[in-house]
Amino acid sequence: MSGGYEGKENVVNIEQSENRLVLQGNEAIVEGALASGCRFFAGYPITPASEIAELMSFKLPAVGGSFIQMEDEIASMGAIIGASLAGVKSLTATSGPGFSLMQENLGFACVAEVPCVVVNVMRGGPSTGLPTSPSQGDVMQARWGTHGDHPIIVLAVSSVRDCFEITVHAFNLSEKYRVPVILLSDEVVAHTREDIILPELKNLEVVERIRPSVPxxxxxxxxxxxxxxxxxxxxxxxxxxxxxxxxxxxxxxxxxxxxxxxxxxxxxxxxxxxxxxEIQMTKSLMMDDAEIAVIAYGAVSRSALRAIRIARERGVKAGLLQLITLFPFPKKAVDPVLRQCRAVLVPEMNMGQIIREVKRVNLSSKVVKYSRVDGQFITPDEIFEQLLAMYM
Amino acid sequence: MDEKFAGLRHDYLRHDKKFPHVWCPGCGNGIVLGALIRAIDRLELEKDELVLASGIGCAGRMPVYVDFNTLHTTHGRALTFATGIKLAKPELNVITVMGDGDATAIGGNHFIHAARRNLDLTAIIINNQIYGMTGGQYSPTTPYGAIASTAMHGHIEHAFSIAELAITAGASFVARGTVYHAAMLDTLLAKGIAKTGFSVIEVMSNCHTQYGRKNQMGDPVTMMKWFKENGVSKEKAARLSEEEMAGKFTIGVLADVDKPNYIEEYEKIREKAGAV
Incomplete structure (x- = not known):
């Protein structure tokens, strides 16, 4: 692991916490947002993100926050910028079609440097696309969806635990750097129920924007x-x-x-x-002696983890680099993997988006694409087969 | 009195902003800004508690000149930003200023839903019946038959009546004024700002540069005369026949109703949810 993510691992003392719950990814995002001090949510119904709005509408008023269902996603994005300008940490959540509508005001958040977090629970696209099958088709839109030259931070979650922790990171980075943060989830993570132990609030590092100290x-x-x-x-x-x-x-x-x-x-x-x-967050697993590796993000990295375990059982020295930060692209974590391994597999539920960024880091290495675009999740067996072919 | 009003400029305009402003000589926007400053002065509102948010277009440039908390948002979206600000800080007095294209074309959906929702905001809509900044293209309020740069053969669509649209959508307070009736405009703006709930003040204004020149009203004075002759009080309009009212429009307070506003209602939601 590297970056801020590594530091967080030790913050939570799992043994002492009694906050053990079974949550779906969307619910864990709500818990993460509330723990981060988010007190405003504006959104518009869309599958597979609606649970975030529903739970926010229930929980925010109880903690003195505000929820509003706006007339569309353009308005939702405008409202969270307004609330953030008034000093309140703000969140919206959507899926592909709504994310497209948000791009206009997302640019405003970039140019005016307004902290806010936008969750995009990816489903198949373009247009109405595939409601509701998993996809990773919005990676480049998250980076470049709004017009003009702009920096932005894009993070990807792979599990219910990620949904809590990375949401906290998303708010912290947004506040610290005065930049919108896109949190990319997908239909698999959003609706999978897993057990999670929520950390005590006092053990959580929560960052606030720096306010002026001058008169x-x-x-x-x-x-x-x-x-x-x-x-x-x-x-x-x-x-x-x-x-x-x-x-x-x-x-x-x-x-x-x-x-x-x-x-x-x-x-x-x-x-x-x-x-x-600090922004670059990745997780390395079984990389020490790896000869081949998988670079994956989101729910696909779960399949990849299972695949490298199967591979190891068969004597294949495979490792995994999970990308949590997608943009700015974590090239400092990717480069050593490309140098160390003779081949690297990049499985994605799209026709190849992050693989281009991987190749840009080191053009001389062998980077293998694996795309699945039939609305189905990439399985561990598929990745294992690819690894086996690369290892031979 | 004139001296007092002239002095208000120094109290409410920004001293560190680069002038001159962007508006054409004779533009009605300056009259609306003057009326807004006088209304705010009359209501004795604190500058720190005031937010002026705008969209895009000539009207959108108004906030930058005044010494309030100001926001110049995206085209048509001023009310969405204002909604977030008001919910986050209900103690602030949030005013939006928009043009006719801004508020009722690209921002039309936000406008009707803000009125329906009845959040305590004030929407000033400067209606010059044209897209001025982009060069005189027809807007949702351009009259049937008028000439615009995208309707050189004559306009074949029918115009929105912004005030009537606001009433139908559920706004608590709706008024229409003109830049000719400047003293009345002060009062209408003051009433709208003071009203709890969603307030709309439509201001008929002149764009002699882009609208007037193409429609036989090529200077501000001709357009002012047009407002003077065609703006009819609600009381007088009630006495006129439909034929006599053709081409004219009503001015004054057109709707003023009391109903639960969003902030009060949301407070009740918080209590139900068990907020401490």
Missing amino acids: PEWYIPYEDNSRGVPAMADIGSGYRHHVTGLIHDAKGFPTQRSDEIDAFTRRQFRKITNGFC
Whole structure:
């Protein structure tokens, strides 16, 4: 493991916790969001994500938060940005068709640097596609779906436990870097029930955005600093300022000056680059002596884990690198795997999206694609067969 | 009085914003902004408690000039952002300013649902019957037969009446004013902002540059005269026949009803859910 994920593993003392539950992935996302301090949810019904909205509508009012069902996903995205600007951690959840509608305001969250978390429970697409079969077809949309040059963080969950933990990470990274975070789930993870031990809240690291410490008259809303992440004042806290979707100067006012535009764009990317080591989250399993490996993410990494265990039983030295962070692409974790192994398999429930990123890291290595696009889940046996062929 | 109003500029406009503004000489948007400032001054609202959110277009540029908490959102979406802000901080007074295309074309769905939901927001819709910033294309309020840059042979669609749309959709307070009736506009805006529940103030305004020039009203004065002659009070309109009202529109407060608003109702939900 590397990055922030590794650090979190030791935080929760499983033996002492009595919060043992059987949850589905969507429910665990709700628990993770509430534990992160999320107090606002706006959404629109869509399968296979609706359970998140339903549970939020039930639980948020009890903790003093607000839930609202909006008229569409465009509005849902607008509402969570508004709530976040007012200082409240905010979440929305959707699936492919709704995620497409959210891209417009997602760009606003990028340009105005508004922390928020967007869950996309992937189903088959494009368009209405395959309700409701699993898919990983939205990986590149999560990275590049909104127009214009922009950084964004994309995380992928593979289990119910991930759904809790990675949701907490999603909020933390969003707050810390003032960037929207996309949490990619899929229909398998969303609806699989597994046991989970919820950590005590006091054992959980929860990050809050940095708010200005200077008096309001000194506040410059988009002033650069060493981290590249400006302090963020809540609307209505006395720090009156302007927030716009136009490219803006340090004061937040629209600008056409090329020097200010350049500085703005470069800072957006610099803040993510600066935090790369922390943002990059991956998990390595049986990699120490691996000669071949699987690089997988989401529910497929569960099948991959089973496949490498079968392989090991047969004497095949196979390992797994599970990607939790998809973007910024965790190249520092992928590169050593490509150097170490003579062949690497990238199984995906799409025609090959992350495999292109893998190949970009090291063009000289042998990277094998395995695609399944028939609406069915990739099984351990399929991956094992591929591994066996690669090992021979 | 004039001196007092002139002084208000310095109290409410931003001192550090780069002027001049983006609007054409003679644009009605400045009159609406003046009326909004006078209404806010009359209501003695604190600048820290005020949020002015807009969408895209000429009207969308209004927030950047005023010293409130301001937000310039995406096209048609001002009410969605405003909804999030209001739910997160109900103590804030959240006002949106939109154009006719912004509010009733691309943002039409958000508009009718905000009215139906009855969240305590104020929506100012500056209706100049055209897309001004993009060059005079027809909007949902462009009259039948008018000329627009995308209707050079004459417009064949029929216009929305924004105020009537708002009433039907369930808004608590609906008024229509014009930039000619500026003193009345102060009052309508003040009433709308003070009203608890969803308020809509439609303001008939002039875009002589993009609408007037193509429709035999090529200067602000001609358009002002048109508003003066065709804006009819609700009381007077009641006395006129349908034929006499043809081409005219009612001005004043058109609806003012009291019904449970979203924030109060949600508080009850929290109590039911056992919030502490």
